[in-house]
Amino acid sequence: MSDSSSGNTRGGVKPAAGKLGVLTVGLGAVSTTFMAGVESVRRGHSRPIGSLTQMATIRLGKRTEGRAPLIKDFVPLAELDDLVFGAWDPIPDDALTAAKKAGVLDERDLAPVADFLAAIKPMPAAFETKYVARIQGTNLKTGTTKRDLAEQIRKDIRDFISRNDLDRAVVVWCASTEIFITPGPQHATIEQFERAMERNDDAIAPSMLYAWAAIMEGVPFANGAPNLCVDTLALIDLAQRKGVPVSGKDFKTGQTWLKTVLAPALKARMLGLAGWYSTNILGNRDGEVLDDPASFKTKEESKLSGLHTILQPEVYPDLYKDFAHVVRINYYPPRGDNKEGWDNIDIFGWMNYPMQIKINFLCRDSILAAPLVLDLALLSDFASRAGMKGIQEWLSFYYKSPMAAAGLQPEHDLFIQQTKLKNTMRHLMGEEQITHLGLEYYT
Numbered sequence: 368m369s370d371s372s373s374g375n376t377r378g379g380v381k382p383a384a385g386k387l388g389v390l391t392v393g394l395g396a397v398s399t400t401f402m403a404g405v406e407s408v409r410r411g412h413s414r415p416i417g418s419l420t421q422m423a424t425i426r427l428g429k430r431t432e433g434r435a436p437l438i439k440d441f442v443p444l445a446e447l448d449d450l451v452f453g454a455w456d457p458i459p460d461d462a463l464t465a466a467k468k469a470g471v472l473d474e475r476d477l478a479p480v481a482d483f484l485a486a487i488k489p490m491p492a493a494f495e496t497k498y499v500a501r502i503q504g505t506n507l508k509t510g511t512t513k514r515d516l517a518e519q520i521r522k523d524i525r526d527f528i529s530r531n532d533l534d535r536a537v538v539v540w541c542a543s544t545e546i547f548i549t550p551g552p553q554h555a556t557i558e559q560f561e562r563a564m565e566r567n568d569d570a571i572a573p574s575m576l577y578a579w580a581a582i583m584e585g586v587p588f589a590n591g592a593p594n595l596c597v598d599t600l601a602l603i604d605l606a607q608r609k610g611v612p613v614s615g616k617d618f619k620t621g622q623t624w625l626k627t628v629l630a631p632a633l634k635a636r637m638l639g640l641a642g643w644y645s646t647n648i649l650g651n652r653d654g655e656v657l658d659d660p661a662s663f664k665t666k667e668e669s670k671l672s673g674l675h676t677i678l679q680p681e682v683y684p685d686l687y688k689d690f691a692h693v694v695r696i697n698y699y700p701p702r703g704d705n706k707e708g709w710d711n712i713d714i715f716g717w718m719n720y721p722m723q724i725k726i727n728f729l730c731r732d733s734i735l736a737a738p739l740v741l742d743l744a745l746l747s748d749f750a751s752r753a754g755m756k757g758i759q760e761w762l763s764f765y766y767k768s769p770m771a772a773a774g775l776q777p778e779h780d781l782f783i784q785q786t787k788l789k790n791t792m793r794h795l796m797g798e799e800q801i802t803h804l805g806l807e808y809y810t
C-alpha cells in the first residue's frame with residue numbers, strides 16, 4: 368500500500384488514559400440513540416452491533432500467523448466506561464425527552480437507561496433558522512457577532528472538560544443539515560474566516576462556528592452531516608496548524624453505503640450503467656428538515672458525488688458516459704425514523720443487453736448511524752493521540768462525501784476505504800501493511 372498518512376508509529380501513540388468527553392452538536396435522533404446505546408452496552412443490556420471499533424478484528428502479519436485481535440485490543444482506544452456525554456441543541460429537551468420524541472428506541476430499551484439520559488441536558492446552541500428552516504428553538508446563545516457565539520462554544524468545551532474532570536474531548540456534528548453554501552473568499556483563509564465571523568457574514572453558518580471553536584480548543588471534530596462545516600480551506604488549514612484531526616462529511620449509513628458497495632462490483636466486472644434512480648420516504652425530523660429544498664440540495668450534492676468517482680466515466684466512456692443519476696427524499700411522517708428506500712439500477716452487459724437490479728431498503732436511520740458516531744468519536748481521539756492532524760482521509764469509510772486534500776479525488780469504494788482504515792491502524796501501531804499479494808504461501 369503506497370497511501371500513508373502523517374503521524375507517529377507505535378512509540379508515539381499516547382495512551383487513552385483518563386476520561387474522554389464526547390460532545391455532540393445536536394441532541395436529536397442520532398445522538399440520543401448513540402448515547403442510549405453506549406449506556407445500554409455499559410450496563411450489560413446490549414452489544415455494540417454495527418461498531419467496527421468494538422466488534423471487528425484486524426489481521427496482523429501473515430495468514431499463517433493466526434494473529435487477528437479485536438481492533439479495540441490492538442489500537443489504544445478510550446474505553447466505553449470512560450466516555451462522558453454532552454450536547455448542544457436549540458431545543459431544550461433533555462436526552463430522554465428527545466429520544467422519546469425521536470421515536471427510534473422502544474420504551475423497553477429506554478426505561479433501563481432513563482435516569483442516565485434525563486441527566487444529559489443540552490447547552491444553548493449557536494443557531495439561526497436561516498440555516499435550518501424547519502427548526503424553531505428557544506435554547507439559544509446570544510451575542511452581537513458570530514465570533515462572540517464561537518467564543519462561547521469554546522468556553523462550553525473548556526467548562527465541560529473541567530466540570531467532568533476529563534482528560535480529552537471530541538466533537539461530532541449530529542445536528543440538522545444546513546442549507547447549501549458555496550465556498551467563497553470568506554472560507555479561503557483563517558484571517559478572512561475570522562473577519563467574516565466578526566462582521567456576521569451570511570457565508571458563516573453555525574456549524575462552522577462549532578468547528579472553529581473545537582479546533583481552537585485542540586479538540587478533534589467529525590462532521591456527520593453534508594453541510595460544508597469544517598470542509599473549508601480556512602478550517603482545514605487551522606486544523607493542520609493547531610495539530611487537530613478533522614473529518615467529514617455525512618455519515619454513510621443507507622442508500623449511499625450500498626451504492627459504494629454495488630458500483631465497485633459493476634465496475635469490477637466491466638458491466639455498464641445506464642441509470643440509477645434512488646428514492647426514499649422518511650418521516651423523522653431529519654426528513655422534515657430535508658423537505659426544505661435548500662437543505663435537500665446540500666444532501667443531494669453529497670449523495671450524488673460517489674458514483675462518478677467510483678465509475679470513472681472519463682476512463683470508461685463505453686460503460687459509464689452520461690448515466691442518469693436521480694436521488695429523491697420525500698418526507699412521509701407515518702414512517703418516522705424507519706426509512707424505506709428503493710433503488711432501480713439499469714445496467715447493460717454483453718452485446719448491450721439491458722438488465723435491472725432493484726433494491727428495497729427497509730432500515731432504521733439512527734440505528735445505522737449510532738455506531739458510526741461511536742467509532743468516529745473513538746478514532747478521532749485515537750488520531751489525536753497518534754499525532755495525526757488535518758483531514759483524516761482514512762476515516763472516509765464512515766462518510767458519504769469524504770473530505771480529501773485539495774486536488775485529490777476522494778475515495779468512495781467501501782472496501783478500499785476499509786483497507787485504508789485498517790492499514791492506517793497497522794501503520795500507526797508499527798505493524799506491516801497488508802497487500803493481499805500472498806505469493807509467499809505458494810513458493
Ligand SMILES: NC(=O)c1ccc[n+]([C@@H]2O[C@H](COP(=O)([O-])OP(=O)(O)OC[C@H]3O[C@@H](n4cnc5c(N)ncnc54)[C@H](O)[C@@H]3O)[C@@H](O)[C@H]2O)c1
Nearest residue numbers: 393395396397456492542543544592618620652653732736
Ligand atoms: N441517521 C442517519 O442515517 C444519517 C445519515 C447521514 C447523515 N445524517 C445526518 O445526521 C444529522 C442528525 O440526524 P438526526 O436524525 O439525529 O436529526 P434530528 O433532526 O433528530 O436531530 C438534529 C438535531 O440538531 C439540532 N440542531 C440543528 N441545528 C443546530 C445547531 N446549530 N446547533 C445545535 N443543534 C442543532 C436540532 O434541533 C435537532 O434536535 C442530520 O444532519 C442528518 O442529515 C444522518
